Amino acid sequence: xxxxLWVVVPYIALTVFVVGHVWRWRVDQFGxxxxxxxxxxxxxxxxxxxxxxxxAFAAIGGHVLGLLVPKSLTxxxxxxxxxxxxxxxxxxxxxxxxxVAGLGLLLARRxxxxxxxxxxxxxxxxxxxxxxxxxxxGMTATVGKNLLGGGYDYRAxxxxxxxxxxxxxxxxxxxxxxxxxxxxxxxxxWALAAIWPFTRLVHVWSAPIAYLWRPYVVYRRRTPxxxxx
Amino acid sequence: xxVMAQVAMVMNLDKCIGCHTCSVTCKQTxxxxxxxxxxxxxxxxxxxxxxxxxxxxxxxxxHGGWELDRxxxxxxxxxxxxxxxxxxxxxxxxxxxxxxxEPATYDYDTLINAPAGPHVPVIRPKSAITGRxxxxxxxxxxxxxxxxxxxxxxxxxxxxxxxxxxxxxxDKTFMFHLPRICExxxxxxxxxxxxxxxxxxxxxxxxxxxxxxxxxxWRMCVSSCPYKKVYVxxxxxxxxxxxxxxxxxxxxxxxxxAETCVGRLRYIGLILYDxxxxxxxxxxxxxxxxxxxxRRVFLDPDDPEVAAAARADGISEDWIEAARRSPIxxxxxRYRVALPLHPEYRTLPMVWYIPPLSPVLxxxxxxxxxxxxPDNVFHAxxxxxxxxxxxxxLFSAGDTGVVAGVLMKLSxxxxxxxxxxxxxxxxxxxLESAGMTAQDMEEMYRLLAVAKYDERYVVPxxxxxxxxxxxxxxxxxxxxxxxxxxxxxxHPAGVTGRRGDGRVGLKLFVGRGGxx
Ligand code: HEM
Ligand code: SF4
Ligand code: SF4
Numbered sequence: 043x044x045x046x047l048w049v050v051v052p053y054i055a056l057t058v059f060v061v062g063h064v065w066r067w068r069v070d071q072f073g074x075x076x077x078x079x080x081x082x083x084x085x086x087x088x089x090x091x092x093x094x095x096x097x098a099f100a101a102i103g104g105h106v107l108g109l110l111v112p113k114s115l116t117x118x119x120x121x122x123x124x125x126x127x128x129x130x131x132x133x134x135x136x137x138x139x140x141x142v143a144g145l146g147l148l149l150a151r152r153x154x155x156x157x158x159x160x161x162x163x164x165x166x167x168x169x170x171x172x173x174x175x176x177x178x179x180g181m182t183a184t185v186g187k188n189l190l191g192g193g194y195d196y197r198a199x200x201x202x203x204x205x206x207x208x209x210x211x212x213x214x215x216x217x218x219x220x221x222x223x224x225x226x227x228x229x230x231x232w233a234l235a236a237i238w239p240f241t242r243l244v245h246v247w248s249a250p251i252a253y254l255w256r257p258y259v260v261y262r263r264r265t266p267x268x269x270x271x
Numbered sequence: 272x273x274v275m276a277q278v279a280m281v282m283n284l285d286k287c288i289g290c291h292t293c294s295v296t297c298k299q300t301x302x303x304x305x306x307x308x309x310x311x312x313x314x315x316x317x318x319x320x321x322x323x324x325x326x327x328x329x330x331x332x333x334h335g336g337w338e339l340d341r342x343x344x345x346x347x348x349x350x351x352x353x354x355x356x357x358x359x360x361x362x363x364x365x366x367x368x369x370x371x372x373e374p375a376t377y378d379y380d381t382l383i384n385a386p387a388g389p390h391v392p393v394i395r396p397k398s399a400i401t402g403r404x405x406x407x408x409x410x411x412x413x414x415x416x417x418x419x420x421x422x423x424x425x426x427x428x429x430x431x432x433x434x435x436x437x438x439x440x441x442d443k444t445f446m447f448h449l450p451r452i453c454e455x456x457x458x459x460x461x462x463x464x465x466x467x468x469x470x471x472x473x474x475x476x477x478x479x480x481x482x483x484x485x486x487x488x489w490r491m492c493v494s495s496c497p498y499k500k501v502y503v504x505x506x507x508x509x510x511x512x513x514x515x516x517x518x519x520x521x522x523x524x525x526x527x528x529a530e531t532c533v534g535r536l537r538y539i540g541l542i543l544y545d546x547x548x549x550x551x552x553x554x555x556x557x558x559x560x561x562x563x564x565x566r567r568v569f570l571d572p573d574d575p576e577v578a579a580a581a582r583a584d585g586i587s588e589d590w591i592e593a594a595r596r597s598p599i600x601x602x603x604x605r606y607r608v609a610l611p612l613h614p615e616y617r618t619l620p621m622v623w624y625i626p627p628l629s630p631v632l633x634x635x636x637x638x639x640x641x642x643x644x645p646d647n648v649f650h651a652x653x654x655x656x657x658x659x660x661x662x663x664x665l666f667s668a669g670d671t672g673v674v675a676g677v678l679m680k681l682s683x684x685x686x687x688x689x690x691x692x693x694x695x696x697x698x699x700x701x702l703e704s705a706g707m708t709a710q711d712m713e714e715m716y717r718l719l720a721v722a723k724y725d726e727r728y729v730v731p732x733x734x735x736x737x738x739x740x741x742x743x744x745x746x747x748x749x750x751x752x753x754x755x756x757x758x759x760x761x762h763p764a765g766v767t768g769r770r771g772d773g774r775v776g777l778k779l780f781v782g783r784g785g786x787x
Contacts (some may be wrong), residue, residue: 075488077508082400084367095360157368162651175599242508250359250466250488263474263475270327 047229048214052207055232060236065249076245082157086147094144100137101180104130113197135208138181145170145177148210169241172234179227187221200228233240260261273546274570274581276590277457277477277621278730279540279599280529281609282450283719284627285681286536289415289448291315293528293537297452300527301514302369304322306506310372310397311411313528315450319427324370325501328613329428334364335497336460337553345554345617347464349643355491360771364494368505372409374399385412389633400505412493416448419626429664433657435446445658449665452716453500453513454612454620455479457544457568458553461512464495470510475733477621478515486510494617499617523732527551538722540591540729542621543570543581558668565611565619569604572597586659593731598718599623605668606707626666626674627721628681630658643703645686652678680756688716697745742773 067074080087082102116126150171151158187194203216217225238244297313301720316322320383330336334349349355349364375619377395379764385392398405414423422428459479462470469485470492472478481501490506492501501512516526525528545568548755552564570577572594581591594600602609602625609623626646635642635651642648652659652675659671659678666671690698702709718726 071484072509074507074508075486078488078503079492079505079508080362080365080490081367081493082362082505084365088361088363091361149583157505160401202656245487248467250356250468250487250489252468253356253466256468259459260462260465260468260471261474262471 044214044218048203049207049212049223050218051229051232052212055236056207058236060240062236063244066239066244074244074248075242077161077242079158081159082161083155085153086155090144090147090151092144093140094148097137097140097142097144100133101141104134104137108197109201111192112205113201119200125189126197127193131184131193134184135189138177138184141177142181145174147270149174165237167240168237169243172230172237176227176230176234179223179230183223183227184220194224196220196224220223272542272548272580274433274474274577274584275580276586276594277455277542278515279455279528279542279603279621280452281485281538281579281602281622283448283534283536283538283625284447285625286534287315287410287448287450287627288534289315290385290533291412291452291531292531294411294598296531297513297528300516302511302694305362305504307503307511309371309411309462310504310511311503313450313452314499315416315448316412317414317420317664318340318447318449319418319424319430319444320417320534321426321552322425324366324499325409326370326426327366330497330616332364333366333494333499335495335499335663336462336618337458338617338674339556343554344456348497349458349491349495355464355620356458357490359489360464362490362494365490366494366499372413373405374439375405375407394573397523399763401461410729411459417444418443420446429661432664432669433660445633445661447627447630449497449624450528451612452526452622453496453653454498454618454622455515456515456621457549457565458617458620459496460616461492461496461501461620464491465489466491467508470501470630473517476515476517476520478517478520479511479512480514480517481510483507497613497618497730498620520730522555523694523730524715525728525730527590527727535722535727536604537597538718538727540599541572541594542595542597542603543572543577543586543594544568545570553617553619557672558617560612561614561617561619562667562673566616568745569600570620571604573602582707588736590731593729596729597675598722598727598729601715601718606711606718608715610673610677612665613668614666615668618679624666624682626662626677628678628685630662631678631682633654634658643686643689645682648682648686649679651680666685672738682705684712684716684719687712724786728740729775741775 113239151167152162152170153159158262183194199216199220203213206216217228294313294315298311298477301312302310303309311323325331327335330348336348337345338348339591340346347355350358353536369650370708376396376399378397379394380391381394385461395404396407397403414420417424425730444631450642455477456479457477460474462472462479463676465486466489467485467487469482469487471482473480488503488510490503492509492510492512495497495504501510503509503604504511516528516667519526519530525537526538548568552561552568555561555564570581572581572591578591581594582588599609603623608625610626613620628657631648631651632642635647635657638651640651656671658668659674662674662678663669665672683701687698687705688703690696697709703714705712707715
């Protein structure tokens with residue numbers, strides 16, 4: 043059971059994530075978009091989308107710090123457990139609140155604006171459900187355990203297990219005694235990874251950073267097929 | 272000097288009767304699909320009026336086009352690159368559907384299915400977006416022929432700059448129609464604003480297009496175009512715009528909107544221009560110098576040096592020859608009667624307009640004077656501040672002298688040709704005041720009044736050997752993919768015309784999106 047949840051599930055999700063992206067990139071460039079709905083409803087989006095996105099970036103950054111950077115490393119640069127806990131809980135709570143508020147607004151407009159509602163696809167419904175689950179479980183864990191509760195040092199268990207999954211040395215034993223709420227949060231996140239390539243979330247990989255140094259006006263000349271500049 | 276060719280258009284506004292044939296045929300060709308119900312690549316608006324979308328010319332609000340920063344450099348009016356990337360999550364300058372209008376259809380089923388009864392069945396308007404009952408309260412040309420103008424027209428941004436306000440009284444006002452398509456600008460703000468690099472200007476003919484496979488739905492082009500001629504397809508989440516009917520242009524044919532124009536007021540031809548001079552022209556300090564700056568970018572195809580440079584830059588002989596016969600070059604450069612729309616946006620637009628003389632003639636008649644007397648018209652042109660100031664705010668960044676000069680020329684042409692036709696006399700004073708030779712005057716008259724199909728449209732076909740590559744460039748035009756033309760009309764579910772799901776692409780990603 044433990045192997046199924048903490049080894050098989052992650053690798054299935056990761057496989058679907060990778061293969062799904064490659065497949066979609068190759069067959070569905072036309073569908074690779076944010077599928078913007080701002081023309082249909084602007085008022086709530088103007089508030090909700092920046093809240094959600096900025097919160098999400100902060101949360102993602104926090105996860106990278108918490109999961110990928112080993113505890114020994116932060117301690118080596120002089121960040122002790124107390125300081126780490128203080129920063130991660132406070133920043134995590136703020137980011138989490140932004141994400142929750144933002145997602146709340148985005149969901150509200152999907153329900154209250156008939157125009158947005160009609161353009162909502164099946165993929166959107168699945169995405170918003172899973173996304174909401176991941177976020178609410180994560181918030182409950184952060185607020186319930188780490189802010190109000192006694193605190194849980196996930197860097198000694200979950201983070202080590204997560205790095206193990208990524209480096210193909212998974213140790214399911216590490217997850218056995220992790221509090222249920224953290225376990226559920228991790229499982230829901232794998233679900234999100236598995237549906238990711240089939241939803242509008244693919245827009246994340248198209249973040250247009252190259253725009254910062256590109257010449258303003260793009261010309262395309264008749265060139266042999268496939269060659270573009 | 273780097274010579275490039277551009278297909279350009281001129282519209283003679285005196286001839287536009289506002290029949291919307293151009294809009295309708297364009298729509299049937301390009302935007303008769305789900306997701307773009309509200310989109311008109313070609314629209315005709317009544318001026319004075321707020322236009323489509325509402326008040327699109329108010330750049331204080333929409334921040335479209337370019338501006339100069341403090342050091343005189345060009346910058347998109349919506350801000351620098353970093354600032355705009357940060358506003359990707361929610362674009363503060365994006366019009367929403369209500370700024371365009373909510374498109375409607377009717378539940379035609381009722382007409383067919385109503386049981387026999389004493390009353391004629393009544394059908395109701397349904398929103399083409401939501402399928403719900405709706406009241407139709409706005410449209411792409413709601414103010415047709417100044418309908419509702421006393422209420423709405425004062426919101427026309429062009430009136431804000433005027434000293435005296437236009438009086439929207441039935442007998443004291445003036446009006447004309449303004450057909451608009453994408454300007455296929457030399458310095459396109461839409462292309463510059465596209466974060467993905469999906470929008471591009473074709474080097475061989477200057478047509479500005481959206482690569483549907485590369486567009487990621489950041490919708491920055493929509494707000495950055497000061498003419499609001501890029502639109503969001505709310506079903507695909509991608510941008511679409513006027514294509515200058517590139518498949519027809521490549522085949523040497525005029526655009527659909529030009530071909531079908533009943534007033535025969537559109538001209539299409541080539542302009543050779545110096546691509547290296549574009550940016551300098553776009554950043555001249557005084558907006559009133561932009562017109563002349565843009566004219567200086569255009570090259571004279573009869574100049575042997577220009578022709579040689581064009582050849583060196585790979586422009587073929589038949590294209591250079593077509594540029595020599597271009598009606599656009601003659602109207603904009605030789606006779607100088609065509610003017611760009613809103614040059615102050617600094618995009619160097621390439622669809623130009625011959626400003627209408629009729630508002631002035633109407634005013635002369637309205638004052639009880641004879642509009643056929645050139646003296647009356649000349650006086651009216653200079654005295655009638657209102658139409659002149661209004662036209663200047665559209666076509667010359669407020670410089671009334673430029674518009675007055677064009678109107679004088681058009682009026683001189685009328686009088687000159689009348690005298691010539693009636694008694695064969697040559698009014699040399701009129702030639703002098705217009706600064707034209709008799710031959711120029713008669714050729715201009717011919718081009719404006721009687722020009723036939725191949726004089727109005729001088730479109731060289733794309734080279735056969737390149738045609739395949741040209742079309743292939745546009746891999747995935749808006750015709751492809753889910754909701755391409757021919758796949759459906761737009762009808763909410765349950766109403767006649769709803770199609771079975773004949774979609775292409777991936778079923779997974781389309782649920783009830785739009786009316787699919
Ligand atoms: C990488 C930088 C990103 C950019 C530039 C970006 C930009 C956008 C844009 C322009 C939209 C469309 C908004 C609209 O007009 O309707 C959007 C929607 C969305 N984005 Fe992002 N995004 C980014 C990253 C992310 C991340 C990391 C996530 C979450 C994991 C995310 C989740 C979403 C969701 C769920 C929507 C749909 C919102 C709705 O329609 O209700 N995005 N994003
Ligand atoms: S008028 Fe056309 S080319 Fe110019 S900025 Fe707008 S969409 Fe782009
Ligand atoms: S050129 Fe073609 S696409 Fe553009 S407005 Fe005219 S008919 Fe429509």
